[in-house]
Amino acid sequence: DAGVTQSPTHLIKTRGQQVTLRCSPKSGHDTVSWYQQALGQGPQFIFQYYEEEERQRGNFPDRFSGHQFPNYSSELNVNALLLGDSALYLCASSFGTGEETQYFGPGTRLLVL
Amino acid sequence: EDQVTQSPEALRLQEGESSSLNCSYTVSGLRGLFWYRQDPGKGPEFLFTLYSAGEEKEKERLKATLTKKESFLHITAPKPEDSATYLCAVRNYGQNFVFGPGTRLSVLP
Numbered sequence: 001d002a003g004v005t006q007s008p009t010h011l012i013k014t015r016g017q018q019v020t021l022r023c024s025p026k027s028g029h030d031t032v033s034w035y036q037q038a039l040g041q042g043p044q045f046i047f048q049y050y051e052e053e054e055r056q057r058g059n060f061p062d063r064f065s066g067h068q069f070p071n072y073s074s075e076l077n078v079n080a081l082l083l084g085d086s087a088l089y090l091c092a093s094s095f096g097t098g099e100e101t102q103y104f105g106p107g108t109r110l111l112v113l
Numbered sequence: 114e115d116q117v118t119q120s121p122e123a124l125r126l127q128e129g130e131s132s133s134l135n136c137s138y139t140v141s142g143l144r145g146l147f148w149y150r151q152d153p154g155k156g157p158e159f160l161f162t163l164y165s166a167g168e169e170k171e172k173e174r175l176k177a178t179l180t181k182k183e184s185f186l187h188i189t190a191p192k193p194e195d196s197a198t199y200l201c202a203v204r205n206y207g208q209n210f211v212f213g214p215g216t217r218l219s220v221l222p
Contacts, residue, residue, distance in 0.1 A: 042214045045210055104157045
């Protein structure tokens with residue numbers, strides 16, 4: 001049973017560029033959430049996708065956008081990258097939007113120069 | 114505003130030296146409290162979910178407990194492989210997860 005997978009594992013971009021990160025949920029899961037984790041801090045909630053729609057959003061600017069596909073996989077897009085966007089980006093999947101536990105992928109390490 | 118704090122920030126133990134990690138929370142309607150373990154550069158690994166005060170869960174050397182305001186992760190006779198950052202998170206009625214900053218645990222042989 002494959003767990004949550006993310007690609008790429010590492011990425012280096014320069015300020016002002018755009019980036020797309022990808023996530024495939026755990027088998028049987030239909031909900032994907034994205035988190036940003038700065039070094040030494042806990043993950044910060046960006047948004048959650050269910051039934052191909054954004055259901056919840058954290059305190060992140062519109063530069064952060066996402067998409068969920070019919071097969072439940074998801075993308076996170078970040079436009080006009082800033083140095084402060086350097087972080088570990090985590091994807092978590094769950095079944096439904098109720099009280100189910102979220103399971104995390106290995107993350108994508110983004111470095112903005 | 115929902116908030117999660119964890120203490121201590123960092124903890125060093127000798128192998129076999131039992132201790133507890135604390136997670137204090139304020140949340141607008143608790144829909145679950147979650148403990149995760151995170152190794153450096155990796156995604157969080159799920160450990161426990163607790164839903165109501167008085168609930169306890171155990172897994173190997175770890176035991177999690179929950180009260181109305183805080184949760185404890187008790188580590189009994191830890192081994193070096195237990196070294197990691199332990200994250201606590203709460204889920205509120207809005208279905209969002211709010212994470213604490215974590216406790217960095219080092220277990221020395």
